[in-house]
Amino acid sequence: MNEPDATAGRHPATGRALARFEELRPRLVGVAYGLLGSVAEAEDVVQDAWLRLQRSDIDAIEDLTGWLVTTTSRLALDVLRSARVRREAYVGPWLPEPVETAPDPADSVSLADSLSWAMLVVLETLTPAERAAFVLHDVFGLTFEEVGAALGRSPAACRKLASRAREHVERRQPRFDVDPAEHRHVVEAFSRAVVSGDIDGLTALLDPEAVLTSDGGGVVRAARNPIRGADRVARFLAGVTARYEQFEHRLTSVNGGPALLTVIGGEVGGITLLGIADGRIVAVDMVRNPDKLTGIHEVHRPR
Template identity: 50%
Template sequence: MDLTGTLAEADWVSHRPAVFGAAYRILGTVTEAEDVTQDVWLRAADADLSEVRDLRAWLVTLAARTSYNVLKSARVRRESYVGPWLPEPLLTGPDTADQVLTDESVSTAMLVVMETLTPAERVALVLHDVFDLPFGRIAEVLGSTPAASRKLASRARARVAAVEERPRASRAETERVLQAFKAAADAGDMAGLVALLDPEAVYTADGGGKVTAARKLVTGAETIALLTARQIELRRPDESRIIEVNGQPALATYRGGRIVWLDTVELAGGRITAFRRLVNPDKLAQLGHI
């Protein structure tokens, strides 16, 4: 802040990743998180901040309060969502230096589990476990008490514990498996695809009713291999390549320079246990073109 108590541009640039990171974790969509971030910027720019002692906490709290209101209304829309819902991918990479945008709490696997939480649980968990805000401040956002907020965070933490405790494959291992999966898919090598999938692997597709996609979870290596091979035959993509989303490698597939689906995976013992394919064009649009 400058001496007049207004928000200095340098301060905003410094804290913007935290503001966006809080909104994205709570909402699970880049577009809504960007809207919240812009709203926080406009409100902070007009506010008298002369009495604010911790600007980062103040901005994150404002982002959480705004996101909480958005999420409560978004829940109604998501209840009518066609098929499984996957988070909108956040494009990261070597230039994303701020850990608040790349740590485990922003991974696709974590955001999928976060979607099962209530809006209040999600806010309490993000503000306390990611941003280390006290429960008194969290209670102000939720309109509850510190004790109730503590219980919400504890309940949410128990729900996501399985993801946090799950062994995380290295970046190199994930890239290797994705490249091998791409090679087998391009060659129509069904045996190669099956070998890369755990026998109990689970496939989730998010088309949002905009494009054809499986509307229920698909289980089993052979079934998933056949499904992915058929999609290549039907949609005839031009190329696939590794990009980084949510701090992890992902396989992006393009046709005519436009991304048509994005694959993210979880591994155990060198095999894919969870295969997630995002094909909803609205969620893919913000990733851009080749």
């Protein structure tokens, strides 16, 4: 995203507005990311909000923070509505864009820990209005009056939207709740089995009804449809490893949870995230589209 030009315009309040904008930028990007599931789109939305602020009568804005959050939310909601149409033509399954929360959390999207991968996937099943009400109120703590201002609806209507969204999220998310230490243990065991091509080991880790979703966006090789069943998922994963002479996993943290950075021939090849329930892997999400790996800080480097 282009940086705001501190010299743009000659309004006496522009300097103060820029300082406040820069202070709020991580939160604004976080709000937009929660609504869109895309860092690139979120940054574009925040830049658009800044440009709109420059064209406004800054002195007449009593609550600059509220104005920026509301404007960012409205812009993100507009993008989300149009994005849902574009995603219908997306090649293969569409997954959110992962954000690495290590090694330097200060550089990651604000509140990425709160926007867990499992939550982002569930949010994709909500309507735009439900998603906005839930993210703004439940994740970022806005009042329903503030949510209503962003959505152009009454506080009561926003309360109902958030309630419906919350019920939906709670029905879907609890099955993925797992102790962090157990999650890391399963992820490491999964990595060893994948790298070694151990089909039996993978099958033992996978739930019988496990589902693998691979997002290549038509840019790189990936499964065009979800793969279902432990045996089919295990064989697919072993087949992927067998195609490459140099294939490795590096443990990292994505959206506040453990994930695997795939390195193929010294190049970043994707991110794999696991949904775990009762000690078994129920979901394998592989993000391979290079356009969605911009939030990953670690790059290939000699060891």
